[in-house]
Amino acid sequence: MKPFEQKLWLSSPTMHGDELRYVTEAYESNWMSTVGKNIDEVERIICEKLGCRYAVALGTGTAALHLAVKLAGVNPGDNVFCSDLTFGATVNPVRYEGGKAVFVDSERDTWNMDPAALEKAFELYPGVKVVVLAHLYGTPGKIDEIKAVCDKHGAVIVEDAAESLGATYKGRQTGTFGAYNCISFNGNKIITGSAGGMLLTDDVEAASKARKWSTQAREAAPWYQHEELGYNYRISNVIAGVVRGQLPYLEEHIALKKAIYLRYKEGFKDLPVTMNPYDGQNSEPNFWLSCLLIDEGAMCRQVRGESDALYVSEPGKSCPTEILETLAKFNAEGRPIWKPMHMQPIYRNNAFITREGNGRARTNAYIAGKCMDVGIDIFSRGLCLPSDNKMTPEQQNKVIEIVKRCFE
Ligand SMILES: *Cc1c(COP(=O)(O)O)cnc(C)c1O
Numbered sequence: 047m048k049p050f051e052q053k054l055w056l057s058s059p060t061m062h063g064d065e066l067r068y069v070t071e072a073y074e075s076n077w078m079s080t081v082g083k084n085i086d087e088v089e090r091i092i093c094e095k096l097g098c099r100y101a102v103a104l105g106t107g108t109a110a111l112h113l114a115v116k117l118a119g120v121n122p123g124d125n126v127f128c129s130d131l132t133f134g135a136t137v138n139p140v141r142y143e144g145g146k147a148v149f150v151d152s153e154r155d156t157w158n159m160d161p162a163a164l165e166k167a168f169e170l171y172p173g174v175k176v177v178v179l180a181h182l183y184g185t186p187g188k189i190d191e192i193k194a195v196c197d198k199h200g201a202v203i204v205e206d207a208a209e210s211l212g213a214t215y216k217g218r219q220t221g222t223f224g225a226y227n228c229i230s231f232n233g234n235k236i237i238t239g240s241a242g243g244m245l246l247t248d249d250v251e252a253a254s255k256a257r258k259w260s261t262q263a264r265e266a267a268p269w270y271q272h273e274e275l276g277y278n279y280r281i282s283n284v285i286a287g288v289v290r291g292q293l294p295y296l297e298e299h300i301a302l303k304k305a306i307y308l309r310y311k312e313g314f315k316d317l318p319v320t321m322n323p324y325d326g327q328n329s330e331p332n333f334w335l336s337c338l339l340i341d342e343g344a345m346c347r348q349v350r351g352e353s354d355a356l357y358v359s360e361p362g363k364s365c366p367t368e369i370l371e372t373l374a375k376f377n378a379e380g381r382p383i384w385k386p387m388h389m390q391p392i393y394r395n396n397a398f399i400t401r402e403g404n405g406r407a408r409t410n411a412y413i414a415g416k417c418m419d420v421g422i423d424i425f426s427r428g429l430c431l432p433s434d435n436k437m438t439p440e441q442q443n444k445v446i447e448i449v450k451r452c453f454e
Pocket of ligand 1: 106107108109132133135136180206208209229230231232241242243
């Protein structure tokens with residue numbers, strides 16, 4: 047088998063032509079700054095599509111999360127419950143505000159925050175007021191169960207729907223369940239503005255605060271008058287033009303991503319692996335990234351340090367490192383699963399809670415050979431496969447073949 051002539055990407059932007067039209071409109075009308083029709087339209091369309099009252103378009107999803115955390119009222123020293131198995135951008139904004147992230151382990155059914163671990167977290171840290179919840183790889187978490195725990199303890203949810211735009215839970219869009227929520231238009235997300243993000247909320251006051259904070263927090267005065275700390279977080283009308291051009295294609299992208307997921311699932315049916323799971327009864331993911339989880343019994347030995355990895359190849363077995371290295375040899379891009387936040391050196395002193403209690407108190411994440419820490423386990427045995435919209439079935443069949451060979 048020969049390597050792919052053109053690199054096969056994990057998830058690259060897919061443009062359709064309308065983007066250029068709206069960018070050109072911004073250019074020709076000279077609305078090249080942080081005000082303009084493209085911004086108004088993307089905010090209107092997202093509210094209409096997702097069913098939220100207010101959307102504030104910002105430079106990045108991370109900026110949206112930062113403002114969401116501020117709106118939720120996180121103060122210096124506050125503990126905040128956060129998804130553990132996620133991208134760093136989910137949790138860093140808590141630190142921006144001086145809060146302390148307390149990481150909550152994942153469950154196996156959707157790889158998202160475990161409601162039982164969250165309940166345990168409230169037992170150990172009563173009085174926590176904010177929960178930051180991510181929907182990993184486009185798969186909605188157990189929202190009703192999480193919401194029930196939060197309601198019981200009077201906590202507010204900040205939803206990080208950066209990866210799950212267009213995914214639904216019981217027919218309702220992710221990004222509309224929390225009080226203050228985030229979506230992202232980063233370059234590798236399901237649709238993109240090249241960058242960009244949005245804060246979503248049903249609270250009119252919160253939306254207007256976010257607008258004010260994102261544009262340097264000017265007061266209504268003839269000069270630059272400031273009573274609050276401001277940020278330069280607003281989106282550009284040019285970037286919003288790209289987003290506006292992409293929005294009509296969200297459903298098409300989801301359909302393509304779902305076809306990729308299903309083709310992998312079928313292709314791997316005889317291998318000792320499973321795909322990233324979801325609750326088909328209650329949710330419809332956007333299938334942003336297709337991921338593999340290798341059965342415990344089919345893992346060859348693999349050791350990961352802080353910046354490198356080793357493995358010992360074994361017939362009939364494989365590991366994420368071997369598969370990722372093999373894909374790279376064939377010019378295809380995969381990615382490890384997000385390394386859990388509680389394993390990150392920057393967060394090594396933060397608490398980590400599993401459904402059994404304090405996950406840091408254990409001397410060993412493995413008890414009788416079984417990994418007790420769901421996040422570490424998924425990180426160790428899982429990987430993200432090339433999931434690019436533009437991958438042809440023939441290319442994907444070749445990826446499947448490459449993965450199969452790793453298990454020979
Ligand atoms: C991409 C991403 C973000 C941040 O979005 P940006 O627009 O890149 O700032 C936040 N959370 C998660 C889970 C993401 O994947």
